[in-house]
Amino acid sequence: MMRRNFLFATWSGGGAVPPVLSVARALRERGHGVRVLADTSLHEEVAAAGVEPIAWTTAPQGDVTDPAKDVIKDFEARTPLGAFARLRDRIVCGPAAGYARDTLAELRARPADVLVAEHMLLGVFTAGEAAGIPVAGLVTTLYPFPTPGAPPPGPGLAPASGPLGRLRDRMLAPLVLKPWGKGLPALNAARTAHGLPPVPSVADAFHRVDLLLVLSPRALDYPGRRFPAHLRHVGPRLDDPAWAGELELPEGDAPLVLASLSSSYMNQRTQLERIAEALGTLPVRGLLTTGPAVDPATIRAPGNVLVTAAAPHNIALRHAAVTITHAGHGTAVKSLAAGVPLVCVPLGRDQTEVARHVEIAGAGITVSKNASPRTIAHAVERVLGDSSYLREARRLAAEIAAETATDRAVAELEALAGRATGRDMGVPGRDTAAPAG
Template sequence: MSKSFLFATWSGGGAVPPTLSVARALRDRGHDVRVLADRSLHDEVTAAGVRPVAWTTAPQGDITDPAKDIIRDFEARTPLGAFARLRDRIACGPAADYARDTMAELRARRADVLVADFTLLGALTAGEAAGVRVASLGTTLYPIPSPGAPPFGPGLAPAGGPLGRLRDRVLMKVIVTPWAKGLPPLNAARAAHGLPPVKSVVDAFGRADRFLVLSPRALDYPGRRFPARVRHVGPRLDDPAWAGELELPGGQAPLALVGLSSTYMNQRAPLERIARALGTLPVRGLMTTGPAVDPATIPAPGNVLVTASAPHRAALRHAAVTITHAGHGTVVKSLAAGVPLVCVPLGRDQAEVARRVEIAGAGVVMRRSASPRAIARTVGRVLDDPSYRRQAGRLAAEIAAETSTDRAVIELEELAGRPIA
């Protein structure tokens, strides 16, 4: 029997394609699916074959224009400042607005399950108040504190012994404490919908019936332990609808795929340095700037093709190395193709993703300020050392096993009460 699913997402760049991939898969199974989303995403939602529904009072963003970006974390001077923008502009500050819009849609049209981006605590609040089953969707590594992993954010390697445990306890307080400023608006949204307050924002992340992690379990730390409601359901490898057709640079030299975020993160200078570095190497470069950076503004040598977009999954069939900001989507697509990486984190969750790649032996991490000479030397090392490709291949096999069945769809159908066919 067909079930009804309401998704809730926002203009968050790389989080959108995997979310819409799950929505499309449910539609293909015969379910009724609609997506609450910013108007700037409606063409992409429609391209996925599901119905878009507009937020009415919640924030509206557009990643193709930095001036219309909701969080504008590229303006923050510190990682804490960038975090505060996510807290105040998405997760907690507008929680009442997201809750109001989600509740209105749930009242207008029934849903058996609400599937919301885990950052949209207001939407999750509405689902809890409406009494429907609720699934949080995490489109990156599981970011909530859990045993066996250091505090999420700085990109630290796991530490053992008394000093390591002390480090983690101190940093955990530093990282969790700033969430307290988001608690009053979140609890106000809960009160407006007849729900009791939560003791902390971190507690609020744990109230959904399921937390589906769209990330390879093999990429996270082996000894990490997760709450029972958390399910690793494997990554989604679909390219966004706007990716276009694949055009490769000419020649037969090894292909280096370059992509530094589909949103604006002040990445023009790193892109220029990477282009100069590739100009000194016997490679072909395919550089995608994303919708927020004009490719014409990136000077590039003759062996580097610069374009706004390209289907990365198709390009990776030809690639020998990926140079990336370590956005989760680009990393997992590269690993699924067995392609090693040079990671240049710019912010957000990227230091964490890059650290996992490095610990797995499938790539190298560099500073965003690295010189063209240092970048060229590192890219050459990754190309010349077969161990990086060997470890990327190991992860590719594990990702293939994880994605051999659509675990996200299975979990959501079970949550809706539909037996698995």
């Protein structure tokens, strides 16, 4: 494969960042030229991946490790719809013109063969379309749009059974997409400013790319679900972030429970303390990682629970019997890849959906974010005591191992770079009016 130049784009989106940088690093290790447009708060992490960071100039600059500097501040929202609106208006659609302007300026200064963006950056997609170069979107969680063969993502619904269930799915699909509508004027303003025709819906814009690469295990999604032709499941990225540090385990030989609730701020201090209290009532060792957004010194914990800001989860999971997680995609999938079952405590975002898929797969259970320490302790006891959860987690681990035996994301991006550039590529994604379903 000849050397190509890739321009990546990401934003301070917490768990979405490490998978994007993992792909960028893998391409760099293959000898390609790689640089990454990113918030300045991410530049140290980008450089640690061995690639060149480039700063946004007019697009938003955020830092999810500091609540005051978080662009979205979804922890201030009172409802899931309010949290969604903040993502739509502050990252996806509202600042699309700024993202497009910055990306085009970088492409004019230093052309690239392929533009690769975290899939929420529709302004970056707009720039790639205007520049006429191949564009790939990286979906860093379960595919988040309605498709045939599965319940509409978001509410955490169980798969339909029978005609009434399928009718439910057909009726709910447009309702799930409807809240995107308020972002359409800003998105189309960005498009027309760069000589592109308006799109009929925001959902359409997510698919005006040449490839959508889903960095999630196909085995975790529903078997009968059907996807757009330009979408590829390429397996999860299992690397730990550069800031994970060294592993320190709590003393003793009791079963290890790894607990982790988001690398970004989600107002999770209460839940962290409830988990610590729950583990204090059990004959286990607890390793509780707070992430960079919460000071571990502020978390009260019993003697059998070690609280630390970070730890390399991949190494810790070799010792773990259970993971307690907010069901962020990264932590959930790393646990499953290690064959470790889960107790899920979803806090928001895509986490209810991830938790539902874990439950349907039989690899874990879910408790409310308002669950008491006693309820959390009972959930841990249940997962430890019922071997079916371990069995199903190990089944998924085997499937994930097979899926990640080769780097499919790199192979797809290199193939995309090898095609003719421009708008005449004839890739289905350029002509798809909306997501399937």
